[in-house]
Amino acid sequence: MRRVAVRLRPMTRLRPLRPDEAPEAAARWAASFGGDPREAVEVHQRRIDDGELYGLETDDGPVVGHCRLTAVGHWLGGRLVPTQHVAAVAVAPEHRGRGVARAMMRAAVELGARGGAGLSLLFPATSLLYRRLGYEHAGTLSRHRLEARHAPLVGPPLRPAHGEADWAAVRACHDAFAATLHGPAVRPPDRWEQLRAAAYHFVLDPEDAAGWIEAYLLYDHVSDPDDWRHQLAVRDWASVTPRGLRAIVGMVGRHRSMVTAATFPGVFPDLWTTFIDEQDVREVGGMWWMARGLDLPAAVAGRGFPAGLSGSVTFSVDDPLLPAASGPWRLEVDAGHGRLSPATGARARLDARAVGPLFTGFRSPRALALAGLAAGDAAALDWLGGAFASPAPVLLDFF
Numbered sequence: 001m002r003r004v005a006v007r008l009r010p011m012t013r014l015r016p017l018r019p020d021e022a023p024e025a026a027a028r029w030a031a032s033f034g035g036d037p038r039e040a041v042e043v044h045q046r047r048i049d050d051g052e053l054y055g056l057e058t059d060d061g062p063v064v065g066h067c068r069l070t071a072v073g074h075w076l077g078g079r080l081v082p083t084q085h086v087a088a089v090a091v092a093p094e095h096r097g098r099g100v101a102r103a104m105m106r107a108a109v110e111l112g113a114r115g116g117a118g119l120s121l122l123f124p125a126t127s128l129l130y131r132r133l134g135y136e137h138a139g140t141l142s143r144h145r146l147e148a149r150h151a152p153l154v155g156p157p158l159r160p161a162h163g164e165a166d167w168a169a170v171r172a173c174h175d176a177f178a179a180t181l182h183g184p185a186v187r188p189p190d191r192w193e194q195l196r197a198a199a200y201h202f203v204l205d206p207e208d209a210a211g212w213i214e215a216y217l218l219y220d221h222v223s224d225p226d227d228w229r230h231q232l233a234v235r236d237w238a239s240v241t242p243r244g245l246r247a248i249v250g251m252v253g254r255h256r257s258m259v260t261a262a263t264f265p266g267v268f269p270d271l272w273t274t275f276i277d278e279q280d281v282r283e284v285g286g287m288w289w290m291a292r293g294l295d296l297p298a299a300v301a302g303r304g305f306p307a308g309l310s311g312s313v314t315f316s317v318d319d320p321l322l323p324a325a326s327g328p329w330r331l332e333v334d335a336g337h338g339r340l341s342p343a344t345g346a347r348a349r350l351d352a353r354a355v356g357p358l359f360t361g362f363r364s365p366r367a368l369a370l371a372g373l374a375a376g377d378a379a380a381l382d383w384l385g386g387a388f389a390s391p392a393p394v395l396l397d398f399f
């Protein structure tokens with residue numbers, strides 16, 4: 001993310017926080033999200049050093065709110081879309097209810113668009129604030145629970161992982177797996193550190209003893225409040241083969257004398273449920289995330305499209321916050337790639353809030369039309385729907 005300041009109006013501007021402002025940012029964060037402000041200073045210091053924390057400053061003095069902005073690639077259609085993450089949106093309690101968050105988010109959106117990000121993504125503590133700025137729900141983060149007694153003893157056993165070589169193989173397995181899904185972000189180093197802290201690391205070696213591992217499982221034991229047994233809390237897993245998927249299900253089954261259930265992050269229902277006899281997996285947590293369009297040509301150029309589709313359609317976007325995103329645009333798709341260029345007319349019209357869920361494939365244009373967020377001739381809406389059609393968009397990590 002480029003470290004540039006954005007002037008909104010004479011009274012406020014968004015600028016990178018200075019190193020001496022870390023204690024104040026930590027206090028604002030703790031007042032907003034809970035926790036001990038003294039313990040949070042170091043991480044805020046590091047984020048300021050990395051140029052990730054931006055504060056909204058008023059002309060009469062103090063920074064009244066801050067947010068974390070990072071540039072991340074997201075897998076969409078088998079390719080990486082440059083994306084802005086917005087996180088840790090925090091307004092000091094005494095400054096709330098006066099439009100600080102709205103002003104800060106407007107500036108963050110402008111900054112992301114100028115920096116070349118195609119989409120902006122966030123996890124909303126409240127959706128209203130972001131909806132009014134052109135964001136809409138655009139995908140899920142899911143946690144689901146498999147009762148251990150319903151996990152069959154299938155697949156080969158995993159082996160405990162040790163050392164740097166196994167860890168490098170785990171990361172490579174994740175990267176290969178994530179690229180086959182629709183939505184996951186490229187993992188930053190600090191996320192890998194969190195995952196590495198899992199108590200148990202297991203991997204599946206390849207059948208031919210050559211190449212990378214086929215699957216891995218990172219988990220902790222947690223006590224089950226309603227039982228004398230415990231649960232497996234899976235922090236992360238991946239598999240790039242059917243054998244690996246079976247091994248993961250079998251690993252849960254092999255724990256079933258003392259384990260009530262395993263909870264997994266991932267897509268709901270995950271592909272390994274094809275090895276479970278009945279519908280014995282249920283969602284136990286998760287969250288919807290929101291997206292908004294920023295630099296739309298970048299969002300289209302970065303994303304993969306259906307390889308068999310060829311053609312074009314025109315559309316416009318009603319985006320008062322980012323007039324440059326309004327179009328009208330011509331979307332051309334050929335051989336799995338897309339291109340967005342200025343057009344003269346538009347057969348479909350999108351509300352700014354339609355762009356996020358359309359571009360991630362979370363909502364079809366017909367569904368968005370039903371919600372009052374899109375309009376146009378049926379053929380144009382259907383063609384757009386075919387272009388952006390995808391598996392359910394999912395994130396594997398909270399940010």
Ligand SMILES: CC(C)(COP(=O)(O)OP(=O)(O)OC[C@H]1O[C@@H](n2cnc3c(N)ncnc32)[C@H](O)[C@@H]1OP(=O)(O)O)[C@@H](O)C(=O)NCCC(=O)NCCS
Pocket residue numbers: 032033088089090091092095096097098099100101102103123124125126128129130
């Ligand atoms: C949520 C938060 C950032 C809002 O900051 P703020 O400066 O008070 O918000 P604004 O005054 O700019 O409000 C803008 C719009 O957001 C919405 N909004 C603000 N706070 C809201 C809340 N707590 N619940 C629901 N909607 C809210 C309102 O719709 C408001 O528009 P309106 O005044 O036209 O109704 C602030 O309360 C905060 O820091 N909370 C704790 C941390 C947090 O939840 N952060 C969000 C993480 S995603």
